[in-house]
Structure formats: C-alpha cells, structure tokens
Amino acid sequence: MDASTFRRMWDELLPVGRTENGYVRHSWTDADQSCRNWFRGQAEARDMAVETDRNGNLYAWWGPRRSRGAILTGSHFDSVPHGGAYDGPLGIVSAFLAVDALRERDATLQRPIGIAAFTEEEGGRFGVPCLGTRLMTGALDPDRARKLTDASGITLAEAMEAAGVDPGGLGPDPERLERLGAFVELHIEQGRALEADGDAVGVASAIWPHGRWRLTFTGEGNHAGTTLFADRRDPMLTFAFAVLAARKEARLAGGLATVGRVEVDPGATNAIAKRVDAWLDARAPDEATLNEIVSGLESKVGERAARDGTGFTSRAGSESPLVGFDEDLRDRVAALLGGAPVLPTGAGHDAGVLAAHVPTAMLFVRNETGVSHAPAETADDADCAAGVDALAAVLGDLAC
The missing domain is CATH 3.30.70.360 (Alpha-Beta Plaits)
Structure with missing residues (x-):
C-alpha cells in the first residue's frame, strides 16, 4: 500500500471531533454520529452490508454476514477526553483499506470478513471501558449499563434514545459470537518497543491485568x-x-x-x-x-x-484479568508477517474482551514517540501503510 493512499482516507476522518486540544469523540454524541455516518458511507461505497447490533456496535460485511467462521476486524471511534487521533480509528481505517487490497488481488472469500466499530471502548463518557464488547459477551449487566451516567448526569439509556437507538435491547449476543471464527484488531502501539526494535508492525502476546x-x-x-x-x-x-x-x-x-x-x-x-x-x-x-x-x-x-x-x-x-491471546493464531500471524516481533501491552482493548470467546490476535503499528491518549499521539504514514499490508495478509490468510 502506498502511504499516500492511506493518507487520503485518513484525512477524511481526521477533522471529526478535533478540538484545539486533541480529540473529543465520546460515544452517542454528534462526533460519534459523524464517525458512524463516515463508516456507513465507506461500507456503502464498497457494497458492504451494514448493521448495528443490540449494543450499538456497528458492522460492515463483505460476504454473507450470517455465515459461520466469519473473520472480524476493526476497533473503535471513541476517544479519551482530549486524546489522540490514532487510538481506535486507525484500526477501522486500516480495515477498509485492507479489504480494498484484497479485492484488488481478486481474493476469493471462503469466509466472510466483517469490520466492526465497537462503542465506548475508552469509557470516556460513561466510565466503563469496552462497554460494547462487555455487553455483547455478557461481562456487563445490561440493567447496570443502562443506568451508567456521564459527567452531566445523562444515563446511557437516555443517550442512546437521543441517538435513535433502543437501549432496551442491551445485553449478551451469543449468536453473533458463535458466528465468528476469529477477531484481529490493528492498533497503534502505546509505547516504543517497536521503535527500539526497528519494526513497523508487531504482534501482541498478552494484555496485562x-x-x-x-x-x-x-x-x-x-x-x-x-x-x-x-x-x-x-x-x-x-x-x-x-x-x-x-x-x-x-x-x-x-x-x-x-x-x-x-x-x-x-x-x-x-x-x-x-x-x-x-x-x-x-x-x-x-x-x-x-x-x-x-x-x-x-x-x-x-x-x-x-x-x-x-x-x-x-x-x-x-x-x-490477564489476557493471553490465542497462541496458535498469534504464532500463525507472526510467521505470516515474516517473524514480526511479539510483545505484551499494558493497555486494554476490545480484543481483550473478545479473546475469552473467539480466537483473537492483535497487530501493533509503530509509534515513534510512544505518546498515546494525548494530542501528540502519531504514527508515520509509511508505517500505517505497512500496517494495512499486514492486516490484509492476515485477513486473506484466514478468510480466503
């Protein structure tokens, strides 16, 4: 992937939620709705079917979405208060570009590929991280979730209703989980291990408790x-x-x-x-x-x-708790990427929640400064393009 191709698509999303001091993209706000509209537009441009699940998580599907063994990728749009641009959105932008790369190669799917935008991963508005995936997997009681409040006293239920989504459906989604064969999340590295090693892309081994x-x-x-x-x-x-x-x-x-x-x-x-x-x-x-x-x-x-x-x-x-990613999948991905470095992380992710239910892997894209959850968070366009190539290779290996 040419770095300029990544940059063109990245620039489309970059203004959403940007302030003079970083990004404010909280769930169920106008900025969140703009991100969701962008997601739907990208999916429709690729003739990918779009759906929102009972917990507000958004999906785009290439191939029959009801098929079992589906390969899911993606991340989240929401930010910490005044956070950086890359944490979350990089995984979604890269996912659409990876699908483009596979289509350009005339890849024939044996399993459908889905792109997910999970809601409230950071917990920046309602205080519980990975809210969408915790609800989806049954790790969070839906009655408790509906009563969560933001700093203004607005409940999650009220925020969802204001966005036109019924909060009455919140809760476990075992049928959706059963249809997934694997989940792969691409994310900017939140540290400088890859910079020290001189690698553009790495593979996660575990998430610290x-x-x-x-x-x-x-x-x-x-x-x-x-x-x-x-x-x-x-x-x-x-x-x-x-x-x-x-x-x-x-x-x-x-x-x-x-x-x-x-x-x-x-x-x-x-x-x-x-x-x-x-x-x-x-x-x-x-x-x-x-x-x-x-x-x-x-x-x-x-x-x-x-x-x-x-x-x-x-x-x-x-x-x-400690999350160790599926070892077979981890080793398969690292080998596919030419022996990419394998490293743990202290940051939580939706991948960590899903790992207890679905074989899961994570890819990290080099962060030259190591800054994350702050306005200075950044990644080089060439490294991001390398991340797209890596994700496309993994998705192709798993789904084609």
Whole structure:
C-alpha cells in the first residue's frame, strides 16, 4: 500500500471531533454520529452490508454476514477526553483499506470478513471501558449499563434514545459470537518497543491485568483562612498521600498506577474540601502483582486517613484479568508477517474482551514517540501503510 493512499482516507476522518486540544469523540454524541455516518458511507461505497447490533456496535460485511467462521476486524471511534487521533480509528481505517487490497488481488472469500466499530471502548463518557464488547459477551449487566451516567448526569439509556437507538435491547449476543471464527484488531502501539526494535508492525502476546478504582476521601469542609491546622480534617491531605503511595506501591511491585482524574467538593480556592473523589488506574504483569499494588495502597491510605481524621473508601469500578491471546493464531500471524516481533501491552482493548470467546490476535503499528491518549499521539504514514499490508495478509490468510 502506498502511504499516500492511506493518507487520503485518513484525512477524511481526521477533522471529526478535533478540538484545539486533541480529540473529543465520546460515544452517542454528534462526533460519534459523524464517525458512524463516515463508516456507513465507506461500507456503502464498497457494497458492504451494514448493521448495528443490540449494543450499538456497528458492522460492515463483505460476504454473507450470517455465515459461520466469519473473520472480524476493526476497533473503535471513541476517544479519551482530549486524546489522540490514532487510538481506535486507525484500526477501522486500516480495515477498509485492507479489504480494498484484497479485492484488488481478486481474493476469493471462503469466509466472510466483517469490520466492526465497537462503542465506548475508552469509557470516556460513561466510565466503563469496552462497554460494547462487555455487553455483547455478557461481562456487563445490561440493567447496570443502562443506568451508567456521564459527567452531566445523562444515563446511557437516555443517550442512546437521543441517538435513535433502543437501549432496551442491551445485553449478551451469543449468536453473533458463535458466528465468528476469529477477531484481529490493528492498533497503534502505546509505547516504543517497536521503535527500539526497528519494526513497523508487531504482534501482541498478552494484555496485562488492569482495573479502575474509585477512591473517596471525606473530611470537614471549613474556612481556609480561619481554621487552625490542628482543627482541620482535610481530605485533600489524605488524597495527596494516596497519589504518592500509589506510585510507590506500583514501582516496588513492577507495575503501573496512575491517578488522572479528581473531583473536589466544594472546589473553592478559599475553602477546605469536605470530599475528594479520585480514580485510580492500576496495571501489572500478573493478577497477583495487581492485587498486591491495590491492597498495599488501600492499607497505607487507611492508616494515613486515621492520622488525618478523615474517611477513606475504595471501590472497584472495573477489573480485567490477564489476557493471553490465542497462541496458535498469534504464532500463525507472526510467521505470516515474516517473524514480526511479539510483545505484551499494558493497555486494554476490545480484543481483550473478545479473546475469552473467539480466537483473537492483535497487530501493533509503530509509534515513534510512544505518546498515546494525548494530542501528540502519531504514527508515520509509511508505517500505517505497512500496517494495512499486514492486516490484509492476515485477513486473506484466514478468510480466503
């Protein structure tokens, strides 16, 4: 694939959801609808049948969609708040271009090929990552999902209804899963391992176990200018300790921990807070290490809260176990790509959810800077074109 061919199609989608500070493409918003319309237009231009499943996931099919053993590829459109352009959309754009490449070779399908755009993968609006695939596989209760709210208090059910989609159908979709023979997701690498190795494309071996926890700190709201230190019950102090403790626990255990979101009540400059809510993201090479990080943090913060005279609670929001991708498929893909490097990732993906139900593989496209979930996220056009060639080779091998 010529890099200019990739660039022409990439530029069509690039303006959608772009702001002065990265991308805001949350699910069931105008930006999301624009992405969906673009998807339908690309599918229709290729005479691919389009459908939306009961959970809002979007599909385009080349070949009979009801056939078993279908090969599915794709990714997601939604972004983290003010994220980068490539995380998610690269896999969808590459999928359409890979279909073009196979058609140019007059490939004859033995199994249908589908392209998916899964909804709410990032959890950027409703707080639960991989929402569409979790619902599809039965990993998330549909009643709980319908009640999820965004920062404005809008429920998922209300957002779907506003977009013209019935939330009453949310839930497991075993028949669809049974029709799939394999799923292959192409994604920008979220790190610099490929850059260090000098390879444009790599293959995933596993996804680290990871999760999100809501940490709540409570105290006594009071005046910042009249309350003596000895009389304060300031939850901000306990929160600050928790941020540092999370990093320390993770470094000692060989994992990662991040607090990237915090809400303070009342949030006034001249007031001592009465409550702080923070969200912890923790990841590790194995589940025992992840549990060690979180339990160690909870213990130390509990002790600190007792000294500060504050309250502290921790509640799991989502937890994902270690995902090892299908070894036979992984090795087959790596060999097909001339011995492409195989590497693990600490980032979650829809592929990780589907891997428990369908043989699944992931391809990574080199990220020169390693920046992800931020406006500076980027990939070279030539590397993206190499990713399209790799995906086309894999899809052709599996479906033709």
